Amino acid sequence: MISAEREPEQAFAAPWHAEVFALAVHLNEAGHFCWAEWSGRFGKNLAGARSNMAIYDGRQGLDGSEDYYLIWLQTLIEVMQEKGIVDPETLDALKAQWIDAYIQTPHGHPVKL
Amino acid sequence: MPHDHHDDHAHSLLPPEPALRVKALETLLVRKGLVDPAAVDAIIDQYEHHIGPHIGASLIARAWNDPEFKKQLVNNTDGILAEMGFGGRQGEHIVVVENTPACHNLVVCTLCSCYPWPVLGVPPAWYKSDAYRSRAVSEPREVLSEFGIIIPQDQKIRVWDSTAEIRYLVLPMQPKASFGLDQADLVGWVSRNSMIGAGLP
Structure with a gap:
């Protein structure tokens, strides 16, 4: 059964969904990849996630919310990695720096690197 | 200071793991000069409020x-x-x-x-x-x-x-x-x- 919500309350359910969506749109508009390349790759990853789900946990498939943006993020990292622009080690290091920044920044202050 | 003891809620709340990965990715792309944070914010604003x-x-x-x-x-x-x-x-x-x-x-x-x-x-x-x-x-x-x-x-x-x-x-x-x-x-x-x-x- 498809849950048939009538109208969207908000475009994005979480701020990071909006951020990762906009990053891909921005990189596309700046010419780093064309949209056909993006949707081909993204579609492949969606299909892969779906068959993994069916095999490993018997779920019905992606529900199109959080899981969708996780694959969007995975696809964006893959595409930029293939172009030699990002690498996993640097991403891990930056993630660790962001965690530190959040822990060290007093509540209510903007968190910056 | 009255509040210099350790307080679990003193620091900013840690975002979920994927949000941290997005931040790391954006930071790297900004540092490489490929992403303009203002342009990313403008796209978000467009889809959240205008389109x-x-x-x-x-x-x-x-x-x-x-x-x-x-x-x-x-x-x-x-x-x-x-x-x-x-x-x-x-x-x-x-x-x-x-x-x-x-x-x-x-x-x-x-x-x-x-x-x-x-x-x-x-x-x-x-x-x-x-x-x-x-x-x-x-x-x-x-x-x-x-x-x-x-x-x-x-x-x-x-x-x-x-x-x-x-x-x-x-x-x-x-x-x-x-x-x-x-x-x-x-x-x-x-x-x-x-x-x-x-x-x-």
């Missing part, structure tokens, strides 16, 4: 009231949308498919989630779900009944599979009860789902 189903609804309402505009919208969609400032940013073409008593149109993207962003904004979660993406093609009548829509047996259902290049917007039939209303009042009749074909006005 949404109200745009499509205003087009449909106008088409219902203005046969000449309707002709333009159906036959010269890209031209008229570009003229109105709703052109596709990803280079996509938008095709308007008109419901008739003989044919109901339903839009899906079986590959991923291609959708007419410039006129409907970002798609709802159900449009992106595996359940909808697979079943809209194999059993559209059943899917529509789950949305509360019963399509008469003598009305054909045509399913349009969107691609990176071509996105579809359904032009629903105007309900008789709305005949004679002006465009501003008609907008309220046009639901988002009706412009995907998963609803009726």
